[in-house]
Amino acid sequence: MSTEAKNDHTDEVRGHLEEGRDSEISRLLEGLHSSDIGRILGSLDEEQAMRVFRLLPPEQASAVILEVDERLRKVLISSISSEELIEVVHEMETDDAADVISELPVEDARQVLEGIDRQESLAVQKLLVYPEDTAGGKMQAELASVPETATVEETIEEVRRKAAVIENISSVFVVDGNGRLIGAVPLDRLILAGPRARIIEITNRDAIRVRTDMDQEEVAKLFQKYDLISVPVVDNDGRLVGRITIDDIVDVLEEEIFEDFYKMAGLNIGARALDPPARAIRMRVPWLFLNLITASAAAGIVKIFEGTIEQLVILAVLMPIVAGMGGNAATQTITVIVRALALGEITYKNAKWVLLKEVVVGFSNGFLTGAVAGFIAYLLGASVYVGLLLFLAMIANMMVAGVIGSIMPLVLKRYNFDPAISSSIFVTASTDFGGFFTFLGLATIFMKMGLL
């Protein structure tokens, strides 16, 4: 397929729908990848999407249903009969089937589990036990494995059998008589071996394995660190129960990074652009209330200096500059630190250095931008002393930004909290406090000294 052709056929499908040419649609969809069909369904309105979906044969329908978002998936599933749904689920790999079934209402889930074949149903039910964000929740039961007593020829026979029904076999796993994992043999190594050799001779006993309860983020890190393509999953007794492939992990990696930044922005992990308003409000308003508390506390600081502002209103004009610049500098710091923590670049050893560096950077950037800000204040009609005041307060507040922006995530990480949760809200609260307090506090001192 040419990747240059970016035409997504949506308009074509829409045209056929309006003219009622269902057979044309079927012909068109036949040649498309499930992910492209999923995109087309997402661009149609619900009724059209259901009509198109019903035109797909079960095998394609089962692939497409995994490509659309959760909401559309519910709509599509509700549009087909439970017999059809059973057929669709039957076509899926066990991990995908478990994901889809876990989203169904209990009664429908039960029906589907009874409808698909018994062995498949048992495999899916086993997967349903594991929390979604663990290795157990990500794994699939389909894999190629042989007992340690097998020959290379027998192993190739196993691959041959499995390759007909499973995608992306890259390794065969070797187990002992109790089903416990001994190691893995990558396919290229299998091809290299003579057919009569015993599989155990070419088995990599050090092959990385993960336990069902390992957190998905940790699994993803292993894939990345060791450039893995698939990994066997074992239970508490070391028995082989499934495998995780890289394509599932790519999504996990993406999810985990987005999560960090969601937390920084004060957003629930589940929030999406296409959420209905009521859900969007529910996802966001708790964080806004939290922000209201910190903003009110910052306002309390300003309140302390009401008398000072009363005497010199230009202070009220300039104070948002100090606070805002501090907030921006703090966001820069925290973003760099959260990334470095996610990638494991910050160690106990260099943490102190990083902190010191952030203070130096804060001082310098405060000095540079503060000097210009002082000049701008002068243009806005402030006296030279007010300009000096602004300059000093900006240096102080940018240093506060550097300290808080780096210490907060580091300390949270140290005590096993999520470093990203320290988020814009707390850090900008600190720079609001810092900005108002240093600027208005210094102003009060300057006044007492008779400079203002």
Place this chain on the structure above:
Amino acid sequence: MSTEAKNDHTDEVRGHLEEGRDSEISRLLEGLHSSDIGRILGSLDEEQAMRVFRLLPPEQASAVILEVDERLRKVLISSISSEELIEVVHEMETDDAADVISELPVEDARQVLEGIDRQESLAVQKLLVYPEDTAGGKMQAELASVPETATVEETIEEVRRKAAVIENISSVFVVDGNGRLIGAVPLDRLILAGPRARIIEITNRDAIRVRTDMDQEEVAKLFQKYDLISVPVVDNDGRLVGRITIDDIVDVLEEEIFEDFYKMAGLNIGARALDPPARAIRMRVPWLFLNLITASAAAGIVKIFEGTIEQLVILAVLMPIVAGMGGNAATQTITVIVRALALGEITYKNAKWVLLKEVVVGFSNGFLTGAVAGFIAYLLGASVYVGLLLFLAMIANMMVAGVIGSIMPLVLKRYNFDPAISSSIFVTASTDFGGFFTFLGLATIFMKMGLL
């Protein structure tokens, strides 16, 4: 290898170093993965790291040098002779060799290119031509390929030959007499076929391919969309010139997401937590100056209402609440939108709906938090009318946040700019303007009406 054992051996290595037991270190490192050794080197000081690095055999050294960050890599490379460097580079795959050589000073690069064997040198030089962030820059020259006339048996022979020297072969590529790519055969399909069959019969002619000039982000999206493990790269004439494997793509995906959030935070892509202060300042200060401009403009708005504030200082106390809450709401909106744009969830069709939704969410969240804020203002000593004023201004500003937070990235995307660049700076500038203007403007009207 047990993944549970998290001991990273750094202290052990340090102990051996102090006691001068180099042979102990060699023995210890022998059993470790390059990525673990890289982590140990990163935790040691430079001199220690160089000492340990010199103990590694060339093959391991070449793997380790790819695992450390760019700065440490320079240090380590400078610590070995050019003969040793040639040996180390010789052990690398061509894409990694090209990356390392591109970081060397020109003279050293020339020496290495002359030192490694001629064919390898030519392959590396070809790769050096492509920009780093394109398919050409990410690909490696090592791959398994056969002419279309080959039999399955001959193809297996090719895999056998290549598997001895290259990692992660998952497909064999099939080319015509002019070296043009016809298609690919996954290894499991190869194993399924009879040895005397012709390879062309089982070749997937629709196999996804990319051109050397394709942007790395687009390549990454293809991997993700089609769950690929490797992809062949062709030149403008369709000739097979290399392949890209999933492990290189995982890093690209991560990089691209981080880039989005870096831009949102006002940070240069290259900024890192471990940058020396001078570099950190250079990376950040331009954005801070940009922010200074917008913050000063916002201060200009406050300046217009100086007279109003003079009459009622409590306004200066409360105005940061309006601006800050708007900024927070805008950050929530923009984060959700940038994510959705990155994942392709927002289409021309649903963009209007998203915008309308954000306005509704802004109104509701403004209403809820504004009511509480009004009450807090009352506690801080404001009159009922000031409380009402705060309530109304917060509703207005949260709606501004919703509109700007969603329109800005959408419009930028529409005109092919990067949606993330709209960043905190511009959006919070808008909510600062909006906050100060609605709050102080309404206050002025209330005053004229004799309510304040």
